Amino acid sequence: MAEPSPGVGLLDAPVRAFVAQLTDVLATLRGGGTVDRGALERDAALEAQAVAAGIIASDGHPSDAELRSFAVALSPWFESLRSAAPSSLRDSPAIKQHRGFPITPSPLFETIVTADAKSKTAHAWRYYDAAMRVAHAVCAVDATPTREELLAVDTLRSMMLRRIGAADIERPADSGRDPGEKGEPEKTETLEDLLAELDELVGLKAVKTEVRLLINLVRVENMRRDRKLAVADRxxxxxxxxxxxxxxxxxxxxxxxxxxxxxxxxxxxxxxxxxxxxxxxxxxxxxxxxxxxxxxxxxxxxxxxxxxxxxxxxxxxxxxxxxxxxxxxxxxxxxxxxxxxxxxxxxxxxxxxxxxxxxxxxxxxxxxPDYSDDELIAIFESIGEDAHYTLDAGAKKAVKAWFAAQPRDATFGNGRTARNLFEDCVTRQASRVVDLKNPTDKQLTTLTKADVPDPASKE
CATH class of the missing domain: 3.40.50.300 (P-loop containing nucleotide triphosphate hydrolases)
Structure with missing residues (x-):
């Protein structure tokens, strides 16, 4: 039996939550006194519309179900959407003009980030969490989201995190929880914790993208399962x-x-x-x-x-x-x-x-892919940092020369080679400083050019 209007309705709750969260944020940013919450709510709804439309338009082929879901979710704030048919929405400015939304911070998001940076608040994280729920809900409307839609979700996430990170806005402990959750946040690993750990890995840009797309897909399929909607056997x-x-x-x-x-x-x-x-x-x-x-x-x-x-x-x-x-x-x-x-x-x-x-x-x-020389140096330095060692300028230049001289054949160990080189350097450094009289902490924890083996050496 065919599923009637699959996924229509999945967008309703995330859009309502986004509008409610953002209205509260905007009211707070306006300060005390009398504020026109109706006007703020409409601003928030316009932003929700842009987030949703940015994902829907990303593949250039919005489905009827996505457009119906969009109209139903936003219709409480935009009367014109109550009777809008998918055919009229598909090429409308309400959808098409927001195709690039995930790429660049919106003026409203920029305003929130700037205010956070000035006041040491974290409203941008509330925006981030709510926007990501809307984005994933859009992808859940159809039984199988397109790769372009999943990439748009990943682009939106990366754009917001870059801007939040540039403003040095600390993430609150309860960020990422569903709005209805009560009580103290559990001290358990979250998806955002793991995504941040993935982002911090050296290199592997294409690998990280593929992993995030897979994670987005599983999240979307979980949303559909929760609503008893059909999910592809994958x-x-x-x-x-x-x-x-x-x-x-x-x-x-x-x-x-x-x-x-x-x-x-x-x-x-x-x-x-x-x-x-x-x-x-x-x-x-x-x-x-x-x-x-x-x-x-x-x-x-x-x-x-x-x-x-x-x-x-x-x-x-x-x-x-x-x-x-x-x-x-x-x-x-x-x-x-x-x-x-x-x-x-x-x-x-x-x-x-x-x-x-x-x-x-x-x-x-x-x-x-194999790591580049610069990525191998970053791995070397990360290993050193974990072991409380640093490289001076001469050592860093010598390490880079050493990596550049290594043949990239089937025996090359990439990250393992970086670790082996670090251990060799530490051994050489120990032999060098052991004869120093009263060495300083800096001398004991700094690798110099003298500690890096000759690239041509077969030792």
Whole structure:
């Protein structure tokens, strides 16, 4: 049976909440005394209209359901929308003129941020939270949002966070909670905490975008499930492609936590394994090893590094049995087990194509590029900061030269190479300062050019 007007109504509550929140903010910014709340509410409604229209217009093909939802949600403030048909709205200024809204801070948002920076308040975060709820609600109207819509949501989020960050506005403890929540905020990890952690990773720009798009999609699908609306049958298992040390395991750990917060899995832990943890050398031993790995990972994410090694051309190999057992467990535990497979790009592509069951379950691939020299220096400095070491100017220049001289072949370790170099530098620094008489704290914690090995050295 076809679903009548799918998703129409999903936008109502987020728009009402946005208007209410923003009206309160504007009233506060106007100071005490008499304020025309009706006029402020209309300003807030105009802003809600712009947020919603910016997402709806992003793909250039607004659906009838999106336009109906838009009209119904905004009609309490705009009488002309009460009888507006999708055909008349589709090319109207109410929609088309806001297509670029997610890109640049609006005048009203800019006013709020400026006031926060001056008064040390945090009203911009209230705007941010309410606007993101509206944006996700727009994407939830249709059974499957377009990639352009999800990108528009990500662009809107990034734009607001950049502006808030530039103004150094501290996030309040209760930010991100639903307006109706009562009591003290729980001391639990939030989606915004994890997104901030993702943003802070060095490099990986395209990877971060793909992860955020996936998170937005899961959030949207959760909204539809909560309303008992149809949701596409989608696999959330992932393939991570790339060379060693490019952040695949780090992002996999983050994904396990993302999936817990999003209620995809119950525990959110990461269990790491490889061929040696799944394939045995004798008949009857492989399936139990795979089942043990899946049992350990259940409730979280099973991360299989160098997964292509599971399948070999040898007839005496039990890798095929491991894959068959894994696929069965993925089906049996589909409600509480996510599998991420990782490895070099070309062998992983062959692995995915080797079995129709693998290909059908792993249909989302994310490519992890090698780090640039500047990104490797940033990783080196981050490792040093965690260990309470700093680099002087000479050391930083020498480290950059060292990275630039390394051949980028299959043996290059990217982030692992940066860590190995840091440990080598610390060892060299210790040998240098041990003979100093009464070294200062700065001398003990500063790496200099003398501590960085010669790029041509084979030591």
């Amino acid at each position: 696999s959330l298992h992932l393939v991570f492609l790339g060379n060693p040390g490019t952040g695949k395991t780090t992002v996999a750990r983050l994904m396990s936590r993302f999936y817990k917060v999003l209620k995809v899995v119950s525990k959110g832990h990461l269990f790491e394994t490889d061929r040696s943890g799944m394939v045995a050398g004798y008949v009857g031993q492989t399936a139990p090893k795979v089942n043990k790995a899946c049992d350990d990972a259940k409730g979280g994410v099973l991360f299989i590094d160098e997964a292509y090694a599971l399948v070999t051309e040898s007839e005496q190999d039990f890798g095929a049995e491991a894959v068959a057992t894994l696929l069965k467990r993925m089906e049996d535990d589909r409600d509480d087990l996510i599998v991420i497979v990782a490895g070099y790009t070309e062998p992983m592509q062959k692995f995915i194509e080797s079995n129709p069951g693998i290909k059908s379950r792993f249909n989302k691939q994310i490519e992890f």
